Amino acid sequence: MQALDRLFISIGRAFNSFLSQFLPPTAVTVIGMFLSAIIISTFAALVFMFLTWLERKFVGRMQDRIGPNRVGPFGLLQPIADAIKMFTKELITPEGAHKVAYNLAPILAVAPVMMFFAVIPFGRDMVAADLDVGVLYLVALSSATEVAILMAGWASRNKFALLGAMRAVAQMLSYEVPLVLILLALVLMAGSMQLTELVAAQGVPFALLQPVAFLIFIVAAAAELNRTPFDIPEAESELVAGYHTEYGGMKFGLFMMAEFIAAFGMACLVTTVFLGGWRPWIIPLPSWLWFLIKAFAVLFVFIWFRGTFPRLRIDQLQAFCWKFLVPVTLLNVIVTGVVVTFFPIVRDGQIVVQGAGGWAVTTVVYFATSVVFGLIIAWLYRRPTQQALRQIEVGRPAARGLSQEVQAA
Amino acid sequence: MTAEQFVFVVAALITLGSAVGMVTSRSVFVGALWMIAVFGGVAALFILVGAGFLGIVQILIYIGAIAVLILFAIMLTPRVMGDPNAPRYNRQWPLVAVMTTGLAAVLTVLVLRTDWPLAQEGTPVITGFAVELGKGFMTTYILPFEVASVLLLVALIGAIVIAREE
Amino acid sequence: MKPYAVIGAFFVVGLILPLVTVIGATLLSPRKPNPIKGDIYECGLKTVGETWVQFKIQYYIYALIFVIFDIEVVFLYPWAVAYNRLELFALVEMLIFAGILLAGLLYAWRKGALSWV
The missing domain is CATH 1.20.120.1200 (NADH-ubiquinone/plastoquinone oxidoreductase chain 6, subunit NuoJ)
Structure with a gap:
């Protein structure tokens, strides 16, 4: 079990010592860095291909249909067919498009999401770059993708693309604020921005200590990723295909890749900061396997959202962000600050919670505070919630007094 | 190198x-x-x-x-x-060229002549930068920290007032 | 410095991987341009008018408010990582900071700056 856990580390070390036999140490380090970058990026790309199949299968099943099943057993070779299609489709550049920006945009969209995985701890001691400002680095990368989207929208010389790009970026900007504020509360609890420290501080997963923040984070993450129910920027009936209207073939494939890999990256982030990262839960499996299991569980929740919820309008989604999520997450930071003062998890850089009893007390206190906080918020926002529920009621055919036949149709 | x-x-x-x-x-x-x-x-x-x-x-x-x-x-x-076809130069460009070259020359001489305080060979790079910054904010530089929040508030109100007036 | 070097490597690989893919696609794909294919897509019709967006200031206001809150968050992160090494007074100082900004958000809300009208 120990050997399996350290499998990748052992392989890496063996490779390093093999290279050191005939190369100077600097060259070995540099090659090691690039090799880890290439391997992790390729892994992300493979996850992307698998994810396209997973999403279509799961959403299909949720919509009472089978999903891809022609190409290979259970349609598992579908992503390969899609890849071949992407490679061989004609790359039509719209006339009058700004050549350089048009071609650069898909590449600049993929680069930041690949850089995401540099700081994620995939297993025990398995992190490519243990950055001491890891959390902030991840947020900065999400900001960088917005620039690529604006470039794509403008360079296409297409009204719909421009509009779609601006809407997508406005949405991503808005939802970054609650995302960052929740991460702030978690950083406060763990006393560090370093992702490995965040995993180390989770004797109990932070999802249990801050359930309300966990739920809000999942929602804000879905919005940040432009996924349903927040996928107005790419909804077919709304703005054609949004900012990637004028992109065909592989360039469109790159935008898809950027989006799905960002989803996987966000799932990895959720796993690391909320679900305890690679820490095993009861069953002893290798740490990296636990990490993948948890990350895919989070991805499943994102896919589940897609198959279940209708889309939010742009004004609804912006109001939800600025009038609900931002004040709530800001208050959450303050509340967490108060609780951390009296029940600290980390003090002076060391974890101060002792043993199972200490963790039990900590869990109960934080969980109770979070639940009370959530109830107070629900009470404060009761009138808008009732209004929204009433609007959904009014939309139902029975409520509008329509005849039985129309209702059945 | x-x-x-x-x-x-x-x-x-x-x-x-x-x-x-x-x-x-x-x-x-x-x-x-x-x-x-x-x-x-x-x-x-x-x-x-x-x-x-x-x-x-x-x-x-x-x-x-x-x-x-x-x-x-x-x-x-x-x-x-x-x-993109708007004219890029106007008639004052010779004067501007002279002035900017003069300014560049003055700055270059200034930079080369100043005795910049350099770090000693082998000074360790600061670790835990963000932590030191945070401690500094809360102790020595607490006033600038709070004034920054007031500044941000003023910027927010000003932007809204200006933007809403159209 | 080592972690940043690794990030630099990731950046380079992140640029090269899509570049190689696009080059591969350019080599493998047919290229038959004709004026109809090159036209800008506008639901099957010819493009009318210049390509610019209807002036809706709300986009700009959201970006503006985002800048303010982004800077606020950047101030709060050092506080968060240093908090476990400081005393109670740090909490009060942060409360003042966050309170002022929460007041700003409420002002923006009341003035209707947050509504997508």
């Missing part, structure tokens, strides 16, 4: 080259894109000095927020997006 020096040269070239590109570009949008490259280069320079936190903050704020703000402003003003 060590690896650090090499990276410094590359980052400096990117920053300066992008700055030149930004100033000489025909369309405002492309100029804004060059500006983003400048910000990226500056972030790399911050990281090289050892202020990793500031480098990441540079990317987060300047590229992620301010550059996006400027791009939005450019996209929302149609005349600015427009005419």
Whole structure:
């Protein structure tokens, strides 16, 4: 079990010592860095291909249909067919498009999401770059993708693309604020921005200590990723295909890749900061396997959202962000600050919670505070919630007094 | 030349080259894109000095927020997006050329002649930059910290007042 | 410095991987341009008018408010990592900071700056 856990580390070390036999140490380090970058990026790309199949299968099943099943057993070779299609489709550049920006945009969209995985701890001691400002680095990368989207929208010389790009970026900007504020509360609890420290501080997963923040984070993450129910920027009936209207073939494939890999990256982030990262839960499996299991569980929740919820309008989604999520997450930071003062998890850089009893007390206190906080918020926002529920009621055919036949149709 | 020096040269070239590109570009949008490259280069320079936190903050704020703000402003003003055939020079360019060359010469001489305080060979790079910054904010620099929040509030109110008046 | 070097490597690989993919696609894909294919897509009709967006200031206001809150968050992160090494007074100082900004958000809300009208 120990050997399996350290499998990748052992392989890496063996490779390093093999290279050191005939190369100077600097060259070995540099090659090691690039090799880890290439391997992790390729892994992300493979996850992307698998994810396209997973999403279509799961959403299909949720919509009472089978999903891809022609190409290979259970349609598992579908992503390969899609890849071949992407490679061989004609790359039509719209006339009058700004050549350089048009071609650069898909590449600049993929680069930041690949850089995401540099700081994620995939297993025990398995992190490519243990950055001491890891959390902030991840947020900065999400900001960088917005620039690529604006470039794509403008360079296409297409009204719909421009509009779609601006809407997508406005949405991503808005939802970054609650995302960052929740991460702030978690950083406060763990006393560090370093992702490995965040995993180390989770004797109990932070999802249990801050359930309300966990739920809000999942929602804000879905919005940040432009996924349903927040996928107005790419909804077919709304703005054609949004900012990637004028992109065909592989360039469109790159935008898809950027989006799905960002989803996987966000799932990895959720796993690391909320679900305890690679820490095993009861069953002893290798740490990296636990990490993948948890990350895919989070991805499943994102896919589940897609198959279940209708889309939010742009004004609804912006109001939800600025009038609900931002004040709530800001208050959450303050509340967490108060609780951390009296029940600290980390003090002076060391974890101060002792043993199972200490963790039990900590869990109960934080969980109770979070639940009370959530109830107070629900009470404060009761009138808008009732209004929204009433609007959904009014939309139902029975409520509008329509005849039985129309209702059945 | 060590690896650090090499990276410094590359980052400096990117920053300066992008700055030149930004100033000489025909369309405002492309100029804004060059500006983003400048910000990226500056972030790399911050990281090289050892202020990793500031480098990441540079990317987060300047590229992620301010550059996006400027791009939005450019996209929302149609005349600015427009005419690549507008004249790029006016009749005062000889005078301006003389003045800028003079200014550049003065600055170069100034930079070369100043006795810059340099770090000693082998000074350790600061670790835990963000923690030190936080401690500083809460103890020595508490007043600037609170004044910053008031400044942000003023900026917010001012922006809303101006934007809502149209 | 080592972690940043790795990030630099990731950046380079992140640029090269899509570049190689696009080059591969350019080599493998047919290229038959004709004026109809090159036209800008506008639901099957010819493009009318210049390509610019209807002036809706709300986009700009959201970006503006985002800048303010982004800077606020950048101030709060050092506080968060240093908090476990400081005393109670740090909490009060942060409360003042966050309170002022929460007041700003409420002002923006009341003035209708947050509504997508």
